[in-house]
Amino acid sequence: MHESSITGKLIAVEGLDGSGKSTQVYLLHQWLISLGCRVYFTEWNSSTLVKEATRKGKKRQLLTPTTFSLIHATDFADRYERQILPMLKGGYIVLCDRYMFTSFARDAVRGCDKAWLRKLYGFARVPDIVFYFKLPLETALGRILEGRPELKYFEAGMDLDLSPDIEESFRIFQGRVRDQYESMVPEYGFTLLDATLNVHEQQKKVREIIGRKIDLAKYHQRKVG
Amino acid sequence: MANRFFKMPPPQVDPAKLSGILIVIEGMDSSGRSTHIGRLAPWLEQKGYAVVQVGLKRSELVGQALEQAKQGNVLSPRTMSLFYATDFYDQLENSIVPALRAGSVVLADRYIFTLMARDVVRGADPAWLESLYSMALVPSTVFFLDTSWRTLLDRTLKARASLDYWESGMDLGLSRDWFDSYLKYQRRMSAEFKSLAKKYDFITVNGNRSVSAVDRDLRAQIEQILIKEYPAGSKA
Numbered sequence: 001m002h003e004s005s006i007t008g009k010l011i012a013v014e015g016l017d018g019s020g021k022s023t024q025v026y027l028l029h030q031w032l033i034s035l036g037c038r039v040y041f042t043e044w045n046s047s048t049l050v051k052e053a054t055r056k057g058k059k060r061q062l063l064t065p066t067t068f069s070l071i072h073a074t075d076f077a078d079r080y081e082r083q084i085l086p087m088l089k090g091g092y093i094v095l096c097d098r099y100m101f102t103s104f105a106r107d108a109v110r111g112c113d114k115a116w117l118r119k120l121y122g123f124a125r126v127p128d129i130v131f132y133f134k135l136p137l138e139t140a141l142g143r144i145l146e147g148r149p150e151l152k153y154f155e156a157g158m159d160l161d162l163s164p165d166i167e168e169s170f171r172i173f174q175g176r177v178r179d180q181y182e183s184m185v186p187e188y189g190f191t192l193l194d195a196t197l198n199v200h201e202q203q204k205k206v207r208e209i210i211g212r213k214i215d216l217a218k219y220h221q222r223k224v225g
Numbered sequence: 226m227a228n229r230f231f232k233m234p235p236p237q238v239d240p241a242k243l244s245g246i247l248i249v250i251e252g253m254d255s256s257g258r259s260t261h262i263g264r265l266a267p268w269l270e271q272k273g274y275a276v277v278q279v280g281l282k283r284s285e286l287v288g289q290a291l292e293q294a295k296q297g298n299v300l301s302p303r304t305m306s307l308f309y310a311t312d313f314y315d316q317l318e319n320s321i322v323p324a325l326r327a328g329s330v331v332l333a334d335r336y337i338f339t340l341m342a343r344d345v346v347r348g349a350d351p352a353w354l355e356s357l358y359s360m361a362l363v364p365s366t367v368f369f370l371d372t373s374w375r376t377l378l379d380r381t382l383k384a385r386a387s388l389d390y391w392e393s394g395m396d397l398g399l400s401r402d403w404f405d406s407y408l409k410y411q412r413r414m415s416a417e418f419k420s421l422a423k424k425y426d427f428i429t430v431n432g433n434r435s436v437s438a439v440d441r442d443l444r445a446q447i448e449q450i451l452i453k454e455y456p457a458g459s460k461a
Binding site: 067 | 236237287290300301304307310311315318319356357360
């Protein structure tokens with residue numbers, strides 16, 4: 001078997017916190033399972049092997065832009081080489097809640113060099129489809145902030161000294177992350193979805209696009225005899 | 226002060242005002258790096274220089290996690306590679322740069338070159354590695370303890386009466402025989418170091434001699450660096 005014989009499909013969802021992408025990928029996952037497809041779901045920053053180090057670094061605010069970026073790349077590499085790539089080669093549809101574009105956006109806001117980031121993730125495949133859940137910044141902020149959440153230090157970009165007020169820091173940080181995402185839309189040909197629509201409408205569109213771009217019959221579970 | 230970064234400094238790191246010097250000792254396992262750093266440090270302190278020592282897997286951030294991952298041997302080479310890079314940059318930003326800002330002499334027991342050599346031997350793309358470490362600080366000097374495989378083997382067996390899994394490159398599947406694998410792995414690493422030595426202008430030191438002979442050699446060369454880098458009356 002040739003090394004590059006990848007018969008699976010790689011689908012990623014990206015967008016700001018509060019864009020509703022996790023709900024959408026969850027519903028997509030359920031749908032594909034109900035159709036009997038071979039599907040695998042994986043989340044950003046979830047590898048057990050590096051979780052402990054990430055947790056420690058975040059809790060104690062030990063991370064710099066560079067180590068923040070590298071520790072997430074380590075996590076990603078672990079999941080990519082042990083799960084994502086083998087699943088793709090095994091003919092699965094792999095769904096990723098956030099992919100390298102999350103790093104490209106956040107880490108660039110933290111000052112990491114864009115070319116350096118792209119080279120860092122150069123080992124990873126560009127997905128077949130990247131859904132970008134687009135919505136106005138104020139709407140995204142409202143969704144997150146109306147619940148009066150306990151914003152986390154790095155999540156709010158507090159390490160960047162944007163504002164001593166964590167909520168204000170979060171607003172500025174998210175605005176900059178949004179700008180980075182927008183610049184990637186043409187660069188990577190993101191598929192745009194209007195995240196202001198209700199959940200059901202969005203999901204209808206997601207399924208319609210998937211159905212059109214992927215021959216799902218090819219991904220039905222084989223009978224394991 | 227000629228301190229500079231290979232391509233660019235990491236974000237938020239001010240490359241100005243680094244008045245100290247970074248001296249790296251590279252070499253294969255059992256080449257005597259730690260022994261010599263252990264001798265050079267007190268010697269430098271006696272001469273009135275503040276010394277900071279760094280090495281691999283010593284970062285506060287991931288040093289311990291990396292040690293554990295290595296025991297389990299379940300990480301892919303690329304994951305290992307990135308884990309080591311995280312460890313490296315954590316020390317660069319939190320130990321090396323602050324020490325150099327304070328005018329100290331930093332002694333590094335291995336540096337990015339060992340990491341690069343190990344990864345290239347495991348099939349990593351050299352251009353990817355170069356980019357990964359493009360924000361590393363260029364050392365004032367890299368000493369390479371050039372030691373024959375026979376000497377290395379004798380020292381390893383004498384000290385431990387066994388061969389180490391990683392130092393024998395057992396993860397590469399070169400041979401099921403540990404001794405055989407050790408020799409093959411050491412040969413590949415040695416070839417990789419030789420090519421890095423050329424590319425990055427290492428000063429090669431004959432590591433087959435006695436500890437005191439190598440120590441005298443290193444001191445004489447470091448004296449010259451100190452005269453050049455810390456001219457009389459220089460300020461931090």
